[in-house]
Amino acid sequence: MSKALLYDSTVCIGCKQCEQACATQNKLQYDDTIAAEEFQSEHKLTAVLTRGDKFMRRLCMNCQDPSCASVCPVGALQKTAAGPVTYDPSKCMGCRYCMVACPFGVPKYEWSKLVPKVQKCTMCPDRVAQGKPTACAEICPTGATKFGERDELIAEAQQRIRENPGKYVDHIYGLSEVGGTSVLLLSAVPFETFGYKTSLSKDPLPMLTYRVLSHIPEFVPLGGMMLGGIWWITHRREEVALVEGKTPETGKKNGRNL
Amino acid sequence: MNLASLTGSNKTFRFTFWKLVFFFLMAAGLYATFVRFTQGLGASTHLTDQFPWGIWISFDVLCGVMLAAGGFTLTAAVHIFNIKRMHSIIRPTILTAFLGYVLVCMALMYDLGKPYNIWHPLIMRNPHSVMFEVAYCVMLYTTVLALEFSPIVLERFGLQRPLKVVRTILIPLVITGVILSTLHQSSLGTLYLIVPEKLHPFWYSPLLPVFFFLSAIAVGLAMTIFESSMSARHLGLQLELPVLQELGRVLVVVLGLYAILRFEDLARRGVLPLTVRPGYEMYLFWLEITLAILLPLALLVQSRVRSSPTGLYWSAVLVVLGFITNRMNVSITGFEGSTGVRYFPKWSEVAVTGMVIGAGFALFGLAVKYLPIFPREHLALQEQSAEPMEAVAVAPVLEHAGD
Numbered sequence: 001m002s003k004a005l006l007y008d009s010t011v012c013i014g015c016k017q018c019e020q021a022c023a024t025q026n027k028l029q030y031d032d033t034i035a036a037e038e039f040q041s042e043h044k045l046t047a048v049l050t051r052g053d054k055f056m057r058r059l060c061m062n063c064q065d066p067s068c069a070s071v072c073p074v075g076a077l078q079k080t081a082a083g084p085v086t087y088d089p090s091k092c093m094g095c096r097y098c099m100v101a102c103p104f105g106v107p108k109y110e111w112s113k114l115v116p117k118v119q120k121c122t123m124c125p126d127r128v129a130q131g132k133p134t135a136c137a138e139i140c141p142t143g144a145t146k147f148g149e150r151d152e153l154i155a156e157a158q159q160r161i162r163e164n165p166g167k168y169v170d171h172i173y174g175l176s177e178v179g180g181t182s183v184l185l186l187s188a189v190p191f192e193t194f195g196y197k198t199s200l201s202k203d204p205l206p207m208l209t210y211r212v213l214s215h216i217p218e219f220v221p222l223g224g225m226m227l228g229g230i231w232w233i234t235h236r237r238e239e240v241a242l243v244e245g246k247t248p249e250t251g252k253k254n255g256r257n258l
Numbered sequence: 259m260n261l262a263s264l265t266g267s268n269k270t271f272r273f274t275f276w277k278l279v280f281f282f283l284m285a286a287g288l289y290a291t292f293v294r295f296t297q298g299l300g301a302s303t304h305l306t307d308q309f310p311w312g313i314w315i316s317f318d319v320l321c322g323v324m325l326a327a328g329g330f331t332l333t334a335a336v337h338i339f340n341i342k343r344m345h346s347i348i349r350p351t352i353l354t355a356f357l358g359y360v361l362v363c364m365a366l367m368y369d370l371g372k373p374y375n376i377w378h379p380l381i382m383r384n385p386h387s388v389m390f391e392v393a394y395c396v397m398l399y400t401t402v403l404a405l406e407f408s409p410i411v412l413e414r415f416g417l418q419r420p421l422k423v424v425r426t427i428l429i430p431l432v433i434t435g436v437i438l439s440t441l442h443q444s445s446l447g448t449l450y451l452i453v454p455e456k457l458h459p460f461w462y463s464p465l466l467p468v469f470f471f472l473s474a475i476a477v478g479l480a481m482t483i484f485e486s487s488m489s490a491r492h493l494g495l496q497l498e499l500p501v502l503q504e505l506g507r508v509l510v511v512v513l514g515l516y517a518i519l520r521f522e523d524l525a526r527r528g529v530l531p532l533t534v535r536p537g538y539e540m541y542l543f544w545l546e547i548t549l550a551i552l553l554p555l556a557l558l559v560q561s562r563v564r565s566s567p568t569g570l571y572w573s574a575v576l577v578v579l580g581f582i583t584n585r586m587n588v589s590i591t592g593f594e595g596s597t598g599v600r601y602f603p604k605w606s607e608v609a610v611t612g613m614v615i616g617a618g619f620a621l622f623g624l625a626v627k628y629l630p631i632f633p634r635e636h637l638a639l640q641e642q643s644a645e646p647m648e649a650v651a652v653a654p655v656l657e658h659a660g661d
Contacts, residue, residue, distance in 0.1 A: 041307065067452055073389035074375075074382035093378050094371020097389045099310040101452045105597075108307045109371065111300030116371045200455060208451045209388050212444075212467055216391070220437055227338050227433045234340035 002064075003083040003128055004150035004182040005137060006157055010167060012055040012144035014048055018136035022046045022059075025124060025135035042108040042119040046136060049194050054187075056194035057145065059136075060085065060106045060121035061174060061181035063204075068098035068107055068120075070206035076118075083150065083182040084123035092118060103178055103200055123182060150182060157186055171198070179204030280616050287613020290606035294368055302606040308597040313607050316589040318365030318614055320446055321582050322358055324470075327478030328485070329355025329403060330439035337432040343501050347486050349410060349631045354485060356403040357621050361614050363400060368610050388448045395442030402435040410629050443474035450588060458592040459529045460543045465519065466588075472516045473550070473581045479509045480554075480577035487571040495632055497567055506564040506573065510555065513577070517551045542583070542591045550580020 016035055023030035028043050038049050039058070046059035062085045069077040069085060076091035077098055094116060099107045110116035124134040132138070133147035140146075146153065157172045173191050174181035177200045185191070191198055294302040305312050328351040335341045336348050367373040379393040405424060412421040424431075447470030454462055463469065483502050490497035524530050533543060554573045563569030594600055603611075625631055 070384075070386050071389060071452060073384055073387045073393050074378040075384040076382075091375075091378060091382050092372065093375035094373075095369075095389055096310040096371065097387070097449070099307065100456075103453075103455055105308065109299075109305075109310060111303075111305065111307075112298060113300075114296075114298045116298065197455060205452050205454070206386060208454065208464075209448055210386055212448045212451065213386065213388060213391060216441065219441070223437045223440065224433055227334070227436055228429075231338045231340070231429060231433070234338070238340065 002081065002150050002182060003123075003147065004062075004153050004184060005059075005123070005134060006146045006148070006153040006184045006186070007057050008144050008146070008157075008160065008186045009054065009056050010186065010188050011142050012048070012057070013142055014050055014055040015141065016048050017139045017141065018057065018145055019044065019046055019048060021135040021139040022121070025127075040106065040108060040120075042110045042117075045119060045121040051189070051193055054189050054193070056185070056187065056196075057136075058194070059183060060123070061104055061177075061183045062121070062123045063178055064180040064182065065178070065204035065206055067101040067103060067178070067205045070209070071097045071101040073097070080125060082125070082128050084125040084128055085120075085182075086122050086125045087118055087120065089117040101205070103197070103205060150184075153184055157184055160186060173198075176202045178202075280620065283609075283612045283616035286609040287616070290609035290613070291368070293606050294610065299371060302604065304602060304604040304607065306599065306601075308599040309593065309601045311589060312601060313590075313603045313611055314365055314369040316586050317582075317611055319362055319369070320585040320589055322362040322365065322614075323442065323446060324474050324477050324581060324585060325481055325578070326355040326358030326362075327439065327443060327474035328481040329358075329406070329478070330436050331475055331478035332482055333406065333432045334436045337429060338436065341504075343504070347482060347498055347501060350485055350489060350626075351482050352403065352406050353410070353622065353625050353629075353631055354481065356400075356407040357618055357625075359396070359400045359403055361618055363396065364617075365610070365614050366396075388445055388452075391441065391445045392449065395438050395445060399435060399438040399442055402431060402438060405431055406435060410631065414629050439474075440471060444468065444471040446470050447588075456593060456596045457588070458539050458595050459527060459532065460524075460539055461588045461592040463523050463527065465523050469516070469520065472512060472519070473584060476509060476512045476516060476550075476577055477581045479505045479512065480574040483509075483570050483574035484578060487567060487574070489626075489632065490567075493626070493632070499565075499567060502567070502570050503564050506558055506570050509573070509577065510558045513551055513555050513558070517555065520547075520551075539591060539595060542587055546580055546583040546587055548580070549576050549583055554580070 019035060020030050022028075022045050023034070026045055028045070034044055037044055038047055040047050046057060049056045049058060062083060063079070066077070066079050066085050069075075069079050072092075073095065074091045074093060076088045077085060078088070079085050096109060096118075098118060099105075099109060107118045107120045109118060124132075127134060134145075137145045137147035146156075148156075154172065154175060157175075161168045161170060161172070167188060169187050169190055171187075171191070173185035173187070173196055174183050179202070185196070187194075290302060299305060303312055303314075332344060332348050332351040336344050367376065370376060379390055380397075384390050405427075409421055409424050412424065444467035447466035447468070450457055450462065450466055451464070483505050486498055486502055489495050521530075524533065533540060554576045557563045557569060557573045557576075560569075563573065590601055
């Protein structure tokens with residue numbers, strides 16, 4: 001069973017303790033200036049956004065079938081069975097395809113460093129492995145961010161929407177976006193308000209490239225056979241012509257092979 | 259540019275305009291290299307989290323690989339389809355392709371955040387990644403091109419035994435090269451299949467791999483015409499006009515096929531109405547379509563144009579410029595809307611690209627000078643001509659080689 005986070009923005013009070021705990025967990029600097037930044041960056045892996053009296057968290061969605069892990073040529077990004085999408089900087093060669101591919105624009109790069117890493121929330125894989133909640137969920141004073149089994153959290157989210165008519169937008173963000181994510185969001189106002197795209201496909205995006213890639217093993221022998229066959233035919237014609245005493249099209253112009 | 263002077267064929271060293279340009283490109287490029295490797299990508303590029311790929315990917319890699327497509331197109335035509343008439347132009351084409359790939363590898367070292375990890379795909383494999391496929395295609399096809407190029411070097415030094423070995427494996431080698439190129443050219447389009455919600459509908463299509471492959475063939479043919487014309491003009495070689503006319507005819511068919519597929523695809527996805535709604539993307543879309551398809555097709559369907567060296571030359575130039583625009587649109591223009599960021603390269607990004615192009619010019623010039631690239635009887639013809647080598651400007655031949 002995979003773990004997930006349920007963030008209910010109607011319960012959030014915008015205290016930003018999750019940001020602080022996240023910075024501590026990931027050994028990143030945190031101060032008032034950084035707290036005021038309302039976007040994820042290479043030094044801020046989760047951000048609490050404020051729109052009037054409404055709040056919303058942004059963090060890596062830790063997709064069920066993540067584009068980033070699918071596109072990483074060296075497997076530096078991995079989806080773990082427990083839920084987190086982890087990153088191994090020692091494998092990374094810095095091609096940044098993950099940043100291009102992520103439908104949520106999550107992975108950030110340490111542009112100013114000579115030995116740069118990709119930075120993103122990895123859903124505290126070490127803590128999750130020990131059976132502990134993520135740092136952000138543990139610190140949350142109101143229970144706005146809740147850690148648990150994904151199935152149970154979905155049931156709970158559905159129940160909250162059902163039991164509080166009119167309170168929520170009737171949508172659990174992350175339930176089916178790009179095939180589902182390990183971060184689930186509830187909101188009282190449309191998700192677009194906070195930059196969440198609601199037009200995303202319900203199917204996992206990696207299928208789009210894998211559909212093409214999966215044909216390579218068939219293509220190589222078929223293509224080889226076909227080209228070899230064409231070579232055979234075109235050169236056979238020449239041999240036949242020679243035997244029949246006709247001059248082939250033109251001789252080798254320079255007597256060279258390449 | 260005066261290639262003869264560039265490669266030092268004249269005894270006294272003189273500064274010419276093109277030589278100055280070359281040294282300027284090298285100096286600027288080396289300084290940019292210093293900035294890139296001492297201060298990192300942030301200081302040397304305008305790349306951001308919203309725009310992680312810039313011209314080092316768009317131009318140096320996407321266009322570079324596309325411009326090298328003449329290599330597999332021509333080797334397939336000559337060795338697989340046995341079109342012997344094209345034999346005389348195959349060596350400069352292979353040289354271009356080989357230089358193109360070497361320079362793509364060089365440019366990649368600038369763009370990768372940790373270039374010293376470039377070998378990682380060899381042991382850390384993720385076959386679900388298009389980038390993994392790209393990495394293998396680059397490695398393997400560069401090797402194949404080196405082998406296809408090797409007879410030229412071996413012949414120069416009279417090394418008969420290795421020459422015999424390469425010639426024995428030539429056909430399997432060519433077939434491998436064609437397959438790898440097919441995979442590589444199309445895979446650069448496949449890269450973008452995973453971003454349906456980010457790439458503008460003018461350029462996002464499930465057919466991207468097909469478009470990239472077909473246009474690579476078109477550009478391969480156009481580059482061959484371009485390069486032969488330039489060589490003829492500036493090296494004083496005999497122009498292979500009948501061969502180029504034939505390439506022109508094939509080019510019409512390939513461009514026609516591409517145009518039909520492209521517009522059928524736009525129609526099926528319901529994007530056609532967008533093509534008449536004025537806007538930033540719309541203008542760049544039509545610039546691309548006009549340069550790559552409309553003008554060259556309008557020119558090349560006329561036999562009058564196909565039988566004129568100038569007509570063929572300009573049609574080829576249009577095709578090359580048009581598809582360069584296409585690659586830039588797919589990788590830059592198409593992302594500006596969804597990311598809400600305008601990307602414009604920093605001076606150092608341009609300087610590195612300029613240096614790569616300059617290096618291509620110089621290497622092509624050196625190869626032509628010291629290796630048997632052009633057919634012997636043509637060079638003989640040129641040696642007999644009264645025109646001295648140094649009076650001939652050849653560097654534009656290299657225009658393509660640098661990418």
